[in-house]
Amino acid sequence: RPSCPSCDAPAVSDAAAAYAAAMGLDVPVEGEPAAGGKDKDKRRKKGKKGGKDKKEAAPAKAGGEPKMSAAALRIKQKQEELRLAQEAKAKAIAEAKAKAEEEERLEREAEEAKAAAAKAKRDAKKARIEAQKKAGTYRTKAQRAKDAQAQVRLEAMRAAGMVVPTGPDGESTTGSVDDGTVSRPKYGKSKKQKEAIARRKAEEEAAAAA
Incomplete structure (x- = not known):
């Protein structure tokens, strides 16, 4: 049988073709190309052409984000969480440091203000003492204690009805506060002292009756 160069399948006899037709099969007959031969050639050519297009389009797909x-x-998420945690920790450390520095500054300013107030108080006391020394009225702590003791003795003497002599300025001359000596008092009651005692006694009786 002569071959068909343009056919994919060899030609069959008329009997075989009739049997194939009865069975619904598409078989080539002698002298005719096999059914679908041209279509297969077209598909092959198209496939080759299409394959070339796919190969050319492949780089565009590869160029996108994979x-x-x-x-x-998961790894990327963990890295992001770690970064955020580190940033939060650094922020907390910075805030704590700033707060500590602010508290230290306020404490330092309070100490400076306290020291300045104490210095001002000392300066005022020093100025007052200098003024008293110039006026001749300055008394030391020991001298003020002696003055208080002398005053107590004078009050006791007056309460006992003793005559307390006074100097030209009206101060008592029963003793010197500086040396601690006391002169002998003069006993006896003057008219004014008697009147004062009587008046004081009357006031005490009136207060007791009330």
Whole structure:
């Protein structure tokens, strides 16, 4: 049988063709190309051409962002969480440091203000003492204690009805506060003292009756 160069399948006899037709099969007959031969050639050519297009289009797909796997996504998420945690920690440290510095500054200013107030008080006391020394009225702590004791003795003497002599300025001359000596008092009651005692006694009786 002569071959068909343009056919994919060899030609069959008329009997075989009739049987194939009865069975619904598409078989080539002698002298005719096999069914679908031209279509197959077209598909092959188209496939080759299309394959070339796919190969040319492949770089465009590769140039886009690659899809990450689930493991890579988890790693990226962990890295992001770690970065945020480090930033939060650094922020907390900075805020704590700023707060400590502010508290230290306020404490230092309070100490400076306290020291300045104490210095002002000392300066005022020093100025007052200098003024008293110039006026001749300055008394030391020991001298003020002696003055208080002398005053107590004078009050006791007056309460006992003793005559307390006074100097030209009206101060008592029963003793010297500086040396602690006391002169002998003069006993006896003057008219004014008697009147004062009587008046004081009457006031005490009136207060007791009330």
